[in-house]
Amino acid sequence: MAAATTACSSDKEGKPASQGTTSAATASKVSDTGTFVPKYERAMASDLAKEGKEAIQNNKVLEDLTDSLEAMYKLPKDIPVIAKECGNFNAYWDPQNQSLVLCYEMFAVAARYAKAQAEQPTEQLGTTDIFNLYFDGITRMITFHESAHMAINLYSLPSTGREEDSADQLGTLVLLTIPGPLGAAGVAAAADFWFALSDDPESLDARSFADEHSLSQVRAYNLECWAYGSQPDTLDVLVNKPGDPEVKGFLPYQRAAGCPDEYKRMKSAWESLLNPYIKTSLGVPAASKTPSGTPSSTTQTHSTTPTR
Incomplete structure (x- = not known):
């Protein structure tokens, strides 16, 4: 699969971020x-965008994502969540228009990757379950990552x-609030995806290290650390x-030895910052933590990681 990158935290034109709409002085009020408002735009130019639109519109994926965001954040105003053709794999928070943009190309690439993983079913999970685990884990992680940019700005x-x-931290904490396979295993699936996108170390140059995003390998190991640290x-x-x-x-x-403490500190810090603005606690709900034993939903394969 071709490498994909996201240019999140600002719109494609690189406009400066606007001031948030809520100040610390009014946080308690x-x-x-x-509400989050899903909106599907037309896909006309590329087959990849058309493929992504078809993958999500018929299954109301955007509506499911906005429902998840709605369950997390308090909003002083409506926030459009726009699925659109972007010309490349991307997703971003648009501070000028105060909207979340999720590109059809991103959904298409996620669906292709999930389909590839589903070609290797396990004893615990069939092809449909594996496809859903990977597709939902990847698209939710990216969406929740962008919602973190929204929260920081808004x-x-x-x-x-x-x-x-x-944003990776908060995106992980939001995804972990979902019980069952879409939670911790979804984070692991997103980590698999970042590993698959990672570049050969010999191809890295100054721009790779200077990018506002951490290297894909670093992001993947961080996600695994926080998922492991949660349970x-x-x-x-x-x-x-x-x-x-x-x-x-x-x-x-x-x-891994430090990940449980890293997770606890991260969770505490974000809950302190977001306490006035969220409707539920971040991270794995105490009542839904998996009993002793290995969750079958993590026994997956991908192109760069052996069977788990």
């Missing part, structure tokens, strides 16, 4: 009068690090154990 949240890394007793399937040969796509045990 945030109104919840707005609520004027402070930031002391790179916004793209912060370390049940998700050790993600970890490369001491003494085992190092395998790309498995979380090194040295990083």
Whole structure:
């Protein structure tokens, strides 16, 4: 599959971000009068965009995504969630028009990747379940990542690090609120996707390291760390154990050791920032954590990671 990148956090024209609509002084009085409004635009130029539109419109994927966002955020105004033809794999928060844009090309690439994984069914999951796990995990992670840019802008949240890394954190925490396979296993599926998109180290240049996004490999390992850290007793399937040969796509045990604390700190920080603006707690709900044992939904394969 061809490499794909996202140019999120601003619109394609690179306009400067506008000021958020909610200040810290009014945080405790945030109104919840707005809603997320799904909108499908036409796909005319490329077959990839037409493929993406067909994949989501008939199945009301955009409506499902807006429902998930609606369950999380309080909105002082309506926020359009626009599916459109962009010319490339992309998704972004448009600060000028105060809208989330999800490109048809992104959905098409996610569907193709999910279909490829579904060609390798497991004893636990059939092809349909695997397709849904990967397609939903990838598209939800990207959507929730962009919703993090929305939250930072809309609520004027402070930031002391790179916004793209912060958006990956919040996107993961939002996805983890979903119980069952769409939660932690969805994060792992999104990590698989980033591994598949990662470049050969020999091809990296100054622009690769200077990009506002972390390298795809770094993002993938971060997602795995946060998923593992949310349920370390049940998700050790993600970890490369001491003494085992190092395998790309498995979380090194040295990083894994600190992931539970990393997850807790990340969850606490984001809940402190977003407390006035969200309707539910972030991260894995305590009541839905998987009992001891390995969740069957993580036993997947992809083009760069062996069977888990």
